[in-house]
Amino acid sequence: MASFSSTTVFLLLISLNVSAFFIAVSAGTFYEDIDIKWGDDRAKILENGQLLTLSLDRACGAGFQSKNEFLFGRIEMQLKLVPGNPAGTVTAFYLSSQGPTHGEIDFEFLGNLSGDPYTVHTNIYTQGKGEREQQFHLCLFSVDETAIREFKNLESIGIPYPKNQAMSLYSSLWDAEDWATRGGLIKTDWSQAPFTASYRNFNTNACISSAGKSSCSLASSALMAADNSWLAPELDTRGVEKLMWVRRNYMIYNHCTDTSRFSGGFPAECQATGDS
Secondary structure (H helix, E strand, C coil): CCCCCCCCEEEEEEEECCCCCCCEEECCCHHHHEEEEECHHHEEEEHHHCEEEEEECCCCCEEEEEEEEEEEEEEEEEEECCCCCCCCEEEEEEEECCCCCCCEEEEEEECCCCCCCEEEEEEEEECCECCCCEEEEECCCCCCCCCCCCCCCCHHHCCCCCCCCCEEEEEEEEECCCCCCHHHCCCCCHHHCCEEEEEEEEEEEEEEEECCEECCCCCCHHHHHCCCHHHCCCCCHHHHHHHHHHHHHHEEEEHHHCCCCCCCCCCHHHHHHCCC
16 A cells, blocks of 8 residues: 655646636546556556556556546646655656647656655647746655746737647656656666556546537636635735745756757747746
């Protein structure tokens, strides 16, 4: 049984901006909410559907996908990252739509040597284009109610925003020893395998899309009666202060300040937000 008392437990909250929509609330079991997509018996649903584990050995990793697609809302998952010496491993957790112009909200947890912090690698794709990486060290805080990244809607100046394509939730555990830890200098220690990540408490408070139709409806009394203060499209003053604190203390890479990568000028969203 996986213990969730470790400091490598993070509550991931992914929120997409909405206004007055009906929100479908779900807190079912993994049997009801998740499809195992690959990895054979390396992916397991246990404890009557309350626990899901993904394992990685030298032959293969594993991954899963949500049964539903989400257009707007908030998604929560409690995740215990690979303990011990996870160098070379990547635990990916992301929302993505399909096709060449897909949108994606991406978290990748890059393992490190025992005692060293994980690196969380984030990226955002709009219209099939990413290259918006930011990286943070995870030392003393959880990825929970503290925002670590904000991507503003700047459609007014021609920057695409991922708001029209329904996304599924995906997670996977896989080997990336050629780049994940210190640029590939530290390799996976296969004597420690199998490596295992564990998941609990998958909750959605979201607009579900099915067969091109949405469960959302305007001016829903159910939404107005619910406590959905998180639906505000922007961080409040306290939220901005906490975001800036994370950036000052834990950010280790920002594409908006990478002059060697963008020698011809930074992307438009960097200039618009004053990030560059």
